[in-house]
Amino acid sequence: MSNATPRYAWTGHASSGATAGVIEAASPTAAADLLRGRGITPLTIRPQGNGLVAGTPLGWLTRLRAGPQRPAESDKRSGLFAPKVRPVDLMLFARQLHTLLRSGVPILRALAGLQESAVNPAVKDVLLEVRKSLESGIALSMALARHDRVFDPIFVALVRVGEMTGRLDEVFLRLFHHLEFENTLRQQVKSAMRYPTFVVAAMVVALGVINLMVIPAFASVFAAAGASLPLPTRILMATSQFTIDWGWAMGLASVAGWFGLRAWRRTPQGRLRIDAALLHMPVAGKIVRKAMLARFARSFALALRSGVPIEQALSVVAQTVDNQHIARRLDGMRGAVERGDSILRAAAAAAVFTPVVLQMVAVGEETGAVDELMDEVAGFYASEVEYELKTLSQQIEPILIVMLGVLVLMLALGVFLPVWDLGSTAMKH
Structure with a gap:
């Protein structure tokens, strides 16, 4: 039996670009550790003279070849109702890839394993395309950048930094925590908007029923009596008649206005105007501003901690x-x-940051710990947003109660005043 150290042929990416060679190590895991120590991200590691990759820390990956079977092109999903890559899928991808890379699995085999185990077909398709790009010699960050609808700029930028520093596993763990923060914020907003949305929708439905069914029934009674009607009743009857005659046009105009607003928001000028208006909306504006500050602080801290220059x-x-x-x-x-x-000075000139953020930036510049203080800002405003969202229904309730009170008052005056007048007239006679 020979006691010679096994030799492995490898391919990978370094800061200078694609590279390859042969390395001596006790196992593929040890070989991957040695390569990362040299600042190289391993793509494939193969024992010399054997096309199979053995000795990985994950048993289910040992059956995979260095170049796994590709699904047929016809398997790709497309169309309007094709599945999408969800935020939860991205979180799972970042977490699993961190675990695989830290365990010494080469990136190509890690992606192959994730593709095989993915439940969402859209994730399978994206991972297939990323693997193809890697096999053709393209860096991982560039392969991810080709799917800009899935991987946002900060995801791609941090992966590029991870490639340059040889710390991809750490970068994917930070990205997981970042995506988790974003997803939690998004879910809190959705949860807080359910109650006011339901109440407003119920009020709209009630107005439609009153205008189309209730008021016309009373109008026929009042017309048969031939009595003089008070102003609130005439307003209600005119509103009801307008809804009956032109309700279809109002519906079409609402739908057209909605789609027109969405189309305008896709233009640079429209997006700028609408986003600026969101920051000054009553009640919701302060929540939007705090959420944006939390997102900025968390993303900025993540980028700085990962080694991205301040300007970039x-x-x-x-x-x-x-x-x-x-x-x-x-x-x-x-x-x-x-x-x-x-x-x-640059942040103060931007005129979008609160005094808390500016104070933290000042202290961070003096101490050289901008990333740590930005993390604290993100945590502070995330807590503020969570509190604001939890109390959102309490803040909106007075407005909704006033609107509902005005609606009930108009209905009561419009319907019961003429009934009262008719009753008084009948009693006199």
């Missing part, structure tokens, strides 16, 4: 903040930093 971090974060008005201000902030301004 601001550029990437501007693309990920879901508000064009704030994104424009962040682009201006990046330009100011490039011209030599401090982060604090």
Whole structure:
């Protein structure tokens, strides 16, 4: 029996680009660790003279070849109702890829395993395309950038940094926590909007029933009596008649207006105007602003901690903040930093940050811990948003009660005043 150290042929990516070679190691896992220590992200690791990859820490991957079977092109899903890659799918992808890379599994085999175990067909298709790009010699970050509807700019930028530093496993763990934060924020907003949306929808339905069914019944009675009707009743009857005559046109106009607003929002000018207006809406505006600040702070801290330069971090974060008005201000902030301004002066000039954020930026610049303090800002505003969303129904309830009170008052005056007058007339006679 020979005691010679096994030799492995490998391919990978370094900061200088694609590379390959042969390495001596006790196992494929040890070989992957040695390569990452050299700043190389391993793509494939094969024992010399054997096409199979053995000795991996995950048993279900040992059956895979270095070049796994590709699904047929006809398996790809397309069309309007094709499945989409959900935020939960991205979180699972980042977490699992972190575990596989940390265990020493080469990136190609890790992607093959994730593709095989994925439940969502859209995830399978994306991973297949990413694997094809990697096999053709393209870096992982560039392969992910080709799917910009799935992987946002900050995801791609951090993966690029991970490739350059050889710490892809750490980057994917940070991305998992970032995606978890974003998903939690999104779910909190949806949960908080359920109650007011239901109440407003119920009021709209009630108005439709009153105008189309209730008031016309009373109108026929009042017309037969021939009595003089008070002003509230005449207003209700005119509103009801207008709804009956032109309700279809109002419905069409509402649908056309909705689609027109969506189309306008897709234009740069429309998106800018609407996003700026969202920040000044009563009740909801402060929640939107705090949510944007939490997202900015968390993304900025993540980019800085991962080694992204400040100018590039601001550029990437501007693309990920879901508000064009704030994104424009962040682009201006990046330009100011490039011209030599401090982060604090650039942030103050942007005029979108609260005094809390500016104070944290000032302390961070003095201590060299901007990323840590931005994390604290993100946690602070995430807590603020959570509290605001939990109390949103309490803040909206007075407005809804006033609207409902006005509706009931108009209905009561319009219906019962003439009934009262008719009863009084009948008693006199």
